[in-house]
Amino acid sequence: MKTLIKTLFLFAFCFALVSCEDDPVQPNENNYVNVGTPKMLSIGNMLVIYDGENVSQYSTVTNQPVFVKKLLDIFYEKEVALKKLDDIHFAVATESSTAIFEIDGNNVNLIDHSFFSICNNFAAAQNAFARVHHSAFSNSNYCPETNPDVEIFERDAQWNLTQVATIIEAENAGIAFYGDTLFICKNGVSAYALDALLQPQFITNIAGIYAEEITIKNNLLLVQTPEGLSQIRFKNKQFKLLSEI
Amino acid sequence: MMSRNELNQSIKFLPAQQLINAEKYLTKGDTIFAMQPFEGIHVIDNQNPEMPVQLGFINVPGVSDFALKGTKILANQSVDLIEIEWKNSSANLKFRKENFNKELSPPDNIVSSIVKNRPDSLVIVKWIEK
Numbered sequence: 001m002k003t004l005i006k007t008l009f010l011f012a013f014c015f016a017l018v019s020c021e022d023d024p025v026q027p028n029e030n031n032y033v034n035v036g037t038p039k040m041l042s043i044g045n046m047l048v049i050y051d052g053e054n055v056s057q058y059s060t061v062t063n064q065p066v067f068v069k070k071l072l073d074i075f076y077e078k079e080v081a082l083k084k085l086d087d088i089h090f091a092v093a094t095e096s097s098t099a100i101f102e103i104d105g106n107n108v109n110l111i112d113h114s115f116f117s118i119c120n121n122f123a124a125a126q127n128a129f130a131r132v133h134h135s136a137f138s139n140s141n142y143c144p145e146t147n148p149d150v151e152i153f154e155r156d157a158q159w160n161l162t163q164v165a166t167i168i169e170a171e172n173a174g175i176a177f178y179g180d181t182l183f184i185c186k187n188g189v190s191a192y193a194l195d196a197l198l199q200p201q202f203i204t205n206i207a208g209i210y211a212e213e214i215t216i217k218n219n220l221l222l223v224q225t226p227e228g229l230s231q232i233r234f235k236n237k238q239f240k241l242l243s244e245i
Numbered sequence: 246m247m248s249r250n251e252l253n254q255s256i257k258f259l260p261a262q263q264l265i266n267a268e269k270y271l272t273k274g275d276t277i278f279a280m281q282p283f284e285g286i287h288v289i290d291n292q293n294p295e296m297p298v299q300l301g302f303i304n305v306p307g308v309s310d311f312a313l314k315g316t317k318i319l320a321n322q323s324v325d326l327i328e329i330e331w332k333n334s335s336a337n338l339k340f341r342k343e344n345f346n347k348e349l350s351p352p353d354n355i356v357s358s359i360v361k362n363r364p365d366s367l368v369i370v371k372w373i374e375k
Contacts, residue, residue: 038321038346042312047319049326052347060314064340065326078350215270220294222277228264229279231294242295245264 036074041082043090044103050080055092057108071108072099150175150184152198164198174211174223181234185211189223191234206232206239246367247306249343252322255306256329258336261299262287273313276300276331280311283371286318288331303329303336307370309349323370324348 035052042048047058047065055072058065074080077094084090088103089111100112152165173185182192182200188207192200209232213224220242221232231242247255264287267279277289277297286303305311307323317339318329326345330337349369350356360369 035347035350037309037349039310040312040319040321042314042319047312047314049321051345052350064328064342065319078354213268213270215272217272222270222272224267224270229267229270229277229289229297231291231297233294243297245289245297245299 036078036080039080039082041084041090043084044087045106046103046108048082048090048092048101050074050082050092055080055082059106068106069108071101071110150182150186152182152194152200154198165200167192167200171210174214176214176216176221178216178219178234183211183214183216183221183234185214189214189221189232189239191237191239203237204239206241209241246363247323247370249366249368252307252325252368252370253341255304255322256327256336256338257304259285259302259304262302264299269310271311271313278311278313278318278331280308282309283307286311286320288336300334303331305329307349307368321346323368 036050038052039050040047042060045059045061046068047060048071049056049058049065053074054070055074056070057068059068072092074092074094077096079095081093082090083093085100090101090103092099092101097113099110102109102111150167150170151163152167154164167184167186169186171185174189175182175184177183180194181203182194184190184192186205188205188209189211190205191203193203195201209223209230210225211223212226215222215224219234221234223230223232225244227244229245231244233240233242264279264281266281267287268282269280271278272291275290275292277287277291279287279289281287283306285305285308288300288303290298290300303318305320305322305327307325309321309323311318311320313319316330316332318331318336320327320329322341324344324346326342328339328341330339349372351360351372352374
């Protein structure tokens with residue numbers, strides 16, 4: 001009898017240990033959540049904030065941001081990106097759509113909301129990000145990043161897009177425009193001039209730099225790499241690596 | 246996770262730290278602000294792009310994005326919206342709107358009972374995939 005009690009006790013103890021050690025979770029309605037990581041964007045006198053579920057406009061003319069209105073509901077998508085296109089346009093890109101807003105004084109108007117309009121294979125909002133990014137700088141064209149090519153689109157006043165060129169085997173990473181010069185990650189960082197027909201003409205490249213993201217300030221490229229930050233000057237159609245942090 | 250008290254006291258300007266996995270760079274004049282997600286913001290003096298100098302690191306645990314507005318740094322810190330004033334090489338918290346954002350959801354979208362049943366005083370600042 002003693003042995004049986006001992007065995008039962010030992011079994012119960014082991015069961016309790018296992019139960020404490022693990023916290024098995026099965027997906028169900030109660031423990032499944034799907035909100036995105038909060039994002040924000042400062043543009044003009046406003047702040048655009050994605051709080052994980054909604055994108056809203058806040059005024060920043062006072063000391064603290066003041067809620068103005070909700071701009072967009074985001075349903076069940078985690079990858080959300082906010083991107084300034086120019087002084088009066090910004091984009092909200094998700095895994096399945098891109099919404100473009102225009103600022104008119106203190107008002108914000110939705111001018112385009114495309115679901116899978118260009119690429120039906122968005123792997124992440126980063127791609128949508130890149131595709132809207134380019135209209136910011138060229139204003140007449142539109143350049144989505146697909147995997148792994150970079151496609152250049154011309155857009156009309158209604159934001160209708162027509163594909164006009166492709167740069168193949170780009171590395172699906174950093175991409176940016178400065179004037180009519182396109183910088184992409186391909187064998188390092190490459191520069192292309194867009195001609196009158198928006199056809200990319202290769203200018204030069206700087207090898208050995210994998211650009212996860214490219215930010216441009218005048219002719220200075222801030223290039224985010226897996227190792228840190230590289231600064232590259234683009235002058236007289238030549239790259240010069242200035243520093244790496 | 247971090248206690249609400251710790252989160253509220255967490256904004257500090259620390260000595261420069263190694264720039265690892267920075268995700269977003271914003272510039273203001275000759276200063277570069279680089280966000281290291283869920284950790285904080287590196288501040289870099291870029292007067293000489295050939296020799297940038299790391300000024301320091303603004304500790305912002307739980308930071309998921311930020312924006313610049315004049316001397317202000319607005320940031321999403323976990324569930325809060327905060328504003329930090331960057332002036333004369335110092336960073337001071339100006340305001341905090343608590344519980345402004347949705348809570349950071351786990352990468353697999355499944356919230357375990359440990360997280361669900363935690364004390365109200367604990368705030369999620371980061372998820373680490375095992």
